[in-house]
Amino acid sequence: MLDFIRKEADQRSKTLSPDENRDFIDAYLKKINESNGTNESFNLRTLMGNALNLFGAGTNTVRASIEWNLLYCARDPEGVQRKLQQEVDNIVGRERAPEWEDRHRMPYTMAFIWEMLRWRTPTPLGLIRTAERDTTMGGFHVPAGTVVLSNFWAVHHDPEVWEHPFDFDPTRFLNADHTVLLPKPAAFIPFSTGRRMCPGETLAIMEIFIYLTTLMQKFTVLPKEGETISMDIHEGITNIPLYSQELRFLPR
Template structure:
């Protein structure tokens, strides 16, 4: 080819490239419009084999929120070859979780939940509406019974056994067993945080790891007490196993999640899968040990146990009583019933430990807010000569506003556990096929600038009305517990834990960021959104 013909060919190539690009753009635009016109879902173009995985691999909640600006509140992406529908914004999420709660309350068939939990988990398994309703109601009853059980003194126990009086202390004046537990564990946690702060001083990495461990250890101990009535010493081997197993499950979550969308990767990810299975078996074995222990105690108690008793000190006690009750109209499967304890343990450990961490980090980052929270606690204590109960939270509106704003601003649970329709249906005009994986973005609600003035700003005052009261109507817009039939069964317990932990910690301890940092730390997304560093020093108030 001559030099002249080559130079003449260059513009032709450029024109051809431009033409091809324009044709491709027009076809792609037509493709998106055509999908929407026919009620099919819009969404980004998926790459062969991997789909849109690389586009959302880091900070998925932020990446998907950006896609929402392009494709709308309901759109489709692909993880490998599996389609995933993303639902964002208050209107679409409300239609999905509440207006059409029955239709969209199923769980998709995910490989790990079927493989590890045999499809019997209330939280993860796909089950029919009536079965899920039955066992969710049972879980709610168990938690309701445990959270209202009152603390009994040794004097009360003796009096009741002797039959000398049935009114030693008015039941309305007694703090619940859970509330007393939380106040005690909160104080212990504060003292341990003081110690690790003194130990690590300016070592941010060591301090972060120690603070996270102490918080997780506290949450595991609280859960053990609530779920099977066992409260461990700080160095107890079983408590350490629980903490290590939970940390292991958090670490292996990313690898095992991939298997839900590409089961063929199991050969490559076999070590992570084996670790995940072993950690689950460890927690399951601990639960079986507790079940055997409780049954032995029941049999040794004059052959009657607590069948005639009204108080249930743990969820497990309540569930065993239900299983042993022959008069109940409904039948409960033993395995599925006892798995409720494991479900509540899994759901309430990572999320609550991350919530506790954020409550401390926000307090240290915004010292004026922290002072106002502490002042409200001191005012209540001066008036009533004691710390508040959860039932008295209306007297502490700023604490409620602080907790709610931490939940909103951190939005540390960015998505619900995946939903799926029981049958073919429509959502916001789009056709959703049965079994489709649905990611429901809670982040898109909690940080929506159309719902919240200065949504990126941390302002607890937004939840205080003109009368100085906690604005419950506005607080109800904040969503961290899901909604509808799949709303978190442990929500009430979680709210008690958050309130009482703030009371216990903020009354006796002050939190400061190392170096006087005034910006919140960077975040990481695993199961929840958690702070990369917790560079917070805890100081006991004299």
Template sequence: MIDKLQDNTMAQVDSEFGVKGGSSIIREWSGQVQPALVASFVFLFFLEAGLWVRNLRLKRRLPGPFAWPLVGNAMQLGQMPHITFTRLAKKYGNVYQIRLGCSDVVVLNGDRAIRQALIQHSTEFAGRPNFISFQSVSGGKSMTFTNYSKQWKMHRKIAQSTIRAFSSANSRTKKAFEQQIVAEATELVESFLRLSAQGQYFNPAHELTVAAANVICALCFGKRYGHDDIEFRALLERVDQFGQTVGAGSLVDVMPWLQSFPNPVRRVFTNFKELNQEFFMFVQNKVKEHRETFDPEVTRDMSDAFIGVIDKADNDNGLTTGHTEGTVSDLIGAGLDTVSTALHWIILLLAKHPEIQTKLHEHIDKVVGSDRLPSIEDRGSLAYVDAFIYETMRFTSFVPVTIPHSTTSDTTVDGLHIPKDTVVFINQWSVNHDPLKWKDPHVFDPTRFLDENGSLDKDLTNNVMIFSAGKRRCIGDQIAKVEIFLFFAILLHQCSFKKCPNQDLSLNCTYGLTLKPLDYKITAKLRGELLTGQ
């Protein structure tokens, strides 16, 4: 039997490895060391058994691409991971697994699978991975980046109810917030006109970021800043860097061994920690100033509102004063980046589609007229304006992948088992470009959100995913939508935008926490000049 096995093994060497004469070499070797044949037989038997068990386990794992040792699939994701995730879904299905460093990651794609996970199984997908980078955000007190727990649920409940009370329809603070947006939008129009003087073309990115930052600072601190304020410019730089590092994902989180020796990733991670410390210190100082002048009878801004409910809350819920600063930090980071990026894309798409811009001008002139500025009360009558905003969010999907989730217990999506504590990536871009949900998803068409009567199709707008869904849905989404609408409506009412004639407006972008357009230039004209033919 051993002789027969030996012959078969030698034949296999010749055929599989293409080594002619391999069998004679082995015969010579085995003749000299005949006792080793038994050991070889045992070794081959257990090797085959081990491979069989491994293959059986792999069949139980989720489908997915081959992962390389040490790095896994990290090098295969490219500069636009959301596009790679969508392409892989065509091969492996909407629920598949990749490996990043030493971590297995489940990627969810498509409207049906993602909503099944985030809404039907919201608790099971409400966790956050125990990433090193997450622990350094807001001193570990961030509601956005901390894991799901009883304390987290209390933190979120308090934050949601506070924001809801602050922005309720009849509240004084809501009116003040809207007035701040109108003031900043008017200032933005003047900035655009100054930059456009004498036919000059400019990139509106900085002005849009300043405007959005001033609104969120007024909301949180009751204060706006001058465009050249040193403290203010430092704040904007920190938030921008934060979006780049978090959105790109820290390789140290999935490959912790990178901290062991000097390399570019280690330097980026060190800068990330320093950035978070500086930003959190800035927020802490502002909240400290508020505590020193806090009056429970007067709510000046969101810092006061959070001090009133978190600082004064029952200590049994585990929340501390640090959670106040953490909540304010979350609101600033999310509100500033989301709003400024949305407006950035809106201006680009207005200039890229002048025929749509003309229809929007006609629409807003009919509803608002020329004697006043648009207000939030006009929103119900400006369906085409809202449709343009929703199509911008859907088409660009400027928050392509949510902050990573993790499973809080074993669960199932699309019939596939996902174990507890699994890192999960949610590909929002795939939801907004799902051909089963959207006709011609790669075509920019705001009218898709209008029904036959020209009214906004709210059922369809609910299908757009930009603020996530379920228990991790952005708590400031309604505030952001109000801000985006008012900024856009006022800019549209006052200005006409035109692209630089020597530049083809590209939809290419940089990847981070949000997708930002590459450099482009436009000019703005006061619409009164255009309408009078001057």
């Protein structure tokens, strides 16, 4: 991947336009050129590192989340999947493509997406941080340089915060009659929290929403004939399904 990014940067540097930025790489290369390589924040090494981070954060977690969504739909076609399809039919219909703005009138779909991000947290421990200085937290001394990990999985499965946290239940994010999406709870942090939370949260949820609603509009998702769906987890930096499973997409 680094070789690909390096080649792309080399090609872009030869065709830069002073009046237009085609994308992130163009803008970054211009910053490098402006400083003649003297700015530590803008050099080829940091460009490749940032581009690699964008690729990883923008593909792995979204892909894993979409995969979990489709597996659960195939696992429960007459329940959860039917509700998703009905909401798509009622709000979007069959004639046009789903749009991001549709989310405001599709509370169950958004609750389903949120619940999957909670139940199968894509990045269970987030990114590695370090303590900048000596500090105290919860009565414990934390020296400068200590590696810090945020356990999002533990927060998302804390029984003091969530009722029946190991059950998948999109309605926990809805009002009593399931017609309104409730405000996002403080303990819902699949993209971290605070000033250093993931800047791509909205983009990631938008991608999941468009992908899911488009598939629900066009297809019914089922397991491979004669097989059942497993929601077991292969734990790692990104939580992905433990098993590779084939799905059937039947046109509606």
